[in-house]
Amino acid sequence: MTDFFKGLTPAKYEGPESTNPLAFRHYNPDEIVLGKPMKEHLRFAVAYWHSFAWEGGDPFGGRTFDRPWFGGDMDDARLKADVAFELFTLLDAPYFCFHDADVRPEGESYAKSVKRLNKLADIFEEKIAETGTKLLWGTANLFSNRRFMSGAATNPDPDVFAYAAATIKANMDVTHRLGGENYVLWGGREGYETLLNTRVGQEMDQMARMLSMVVDYKHKIGFEGAILIEPKPQEPAKHQYDYDVSTVYGFLKKYGLEKEVKVNIEVGHAILAGHTFEHEVAMASAHGIFGSIDMNRNDYQSGWDTDQFPNNVPEVALAYYHILKAGGFTTGGTNFDSKLRRQSIDPEDLLHGHIGGMDTCARGLKAAAAIIEDGTYDKFLEERYAGWNGKEAQAMLKGERSLEEIAARVETDDLDPQPRSGRQEYLENLINRFV
Incomplete structure (x- = not known):
């Protein structure tokens, strides 16, 4: 055990009347909703990147968090893993999610990066067995390193395409090894900044080729989870090829992948695309490609993706209504792709953010279930x-x-x-x- 969360005890359900800020008021994991426990409906996951890798910066200022694992070597990565699973345990979170770059330091070569990733996977295997917190999905960071400044699968340099393919393979191997229930492809830079230097048709063909290889490899290794694309319209690119759910469906249909790939939908990305979150969930259900969700919210006074913890119960309730009507999650779940505000620097702030988000989702789920049980709508x-x-x-x-x-x-x-x-x-x- 580390002393990062020293003095903090596991969050428990205490009911709506509780004034304990570190207790659940609405999320009762064993409460039966529409015939099964709430925890099985919601399938909560903690995002490794925002909770443990993000440093509190924004476009106008750098690090505000002072975490003891920010040194960047393998010892720091091990400490980060220890603290991460302590948070999962404090929240009794059934799942977590990660990018490769969240959990291991970048190596001097591709081979060294993969070696470090596999060493962390060894640690994760032990901790998953010890805590029971499982992997909802893994993914590769194909956007932060400068080699991906012009995209990964859509890069004009075929060597970057190859590097991205190798990175995806390594992360699929680890996700499969850890029992991950999905594998996500988030094209953070799969788009363009200007059409002046872009062949749109070629880039989409490259993106489809990469996705087809991912699907083929999934079947080759016997990975039973879902392959998910996470739609996003812009930021950082002027336009991204996976703009929204319907755009993704059209892309999948064009390349014959609509039966193989589903979507992981994020609240903040739906807003950036000019939609509501429930719209995106409803469209995914209508197209037959609903997979999983990233739960957060945007600040409507800011024009970018602020990734705040959810607190809008009506918005969440309508989304869960469509999720329940679609049959609920299968391999997917509710991942908190949410980060603290840069002034929220204390360890307990991580608990406050997740507890509040989990309570909001629980209230939304129960409201959605009540709408369905009432039947009037x-x-x-x-x-x-x-x-x-x-x-x-x-x-x-x-x-x-x-x-x-x-x-x-x-x-x-x-x-x-x-x-x-x-x-x-x-x-x-x-x-x-x-x-």
Whole structure:
């Protein structure tokens, strides 16, 4: 044990009336919601990068956190791992997630970086067995090092493409070895800053080739988890090829990968794309590619991805409604891709952030379940689209009627459909009853 969280005890559920800032007020992991424990619905994960690798900087200032593992050698990496699993235990978090660069120092060569990663994987194996905290997903950092300044899979230099491919392979091997339930590809720089120096078509072909190799390798090694793409529209690139869920689906469909790859959706990225989070979840469900979520929030007064811990229960409730209606998580879960504010420098701030986020998600999940159990909202939707259950409507939908046949029926029957209210205000009031 380290002394980083000295004096802090595991967070427990104490109920809504509790005033203990280090206790759960709403997240009761064993509470049954829609037939199964809350912890199985939510499948919480702690993000290694924001909690342990981020130094508290922003575009206008450097490090504000003074962590004892920030030295950058292997001893520091081991200490970081010790502290990380202590936090997982304090939160009773069932999962964690990481990039390779979060857990091991960069080596002087690719081979040395991989060797260091595998040494950390040895440590993780022991700690997973000891604590029960499992790996939700692993991924490779293909954006921080200057070699990736022009992208990884989409780089104009084929040697960078090859380096990225090798890095992905190494991280897939470790993720598979550790029992990870997914592997994520986040294209942090898979886009362009200017079209003046970019062949968009070629770069998308390169990105598809990389993804196809990842899928092939997954099957070769027997990895049973899902391959996930995390959509993001911009920042740092002017435009990124995985802009939002529908863009990703179109990309997957074009290259014949829509049955092999799903999406990991982040709240902050949905907002940057001009969408709500529940929109992105609903679209992923409609396309059949919903996989997992990164839970956070943006500051609506800032034009960038602030990755704050969630505290908006209505927003979270609507997202979990669509997740539950889609059948819930399978291999995915709720990863807190959330970071402390740069002034929140104390160890207990890490607990406050995660406890508050977990409580917010628990409240959202219970509200979503209550909406479903009540049935009024679902009944409204059924009634609104009930006309499509009719014989002629089904014939049109199934392609059994031509444009001419439909036009002839409209003329023969003298159809004159009248508008019907969408009842948005009623629906907003209805949802507010639960959140």
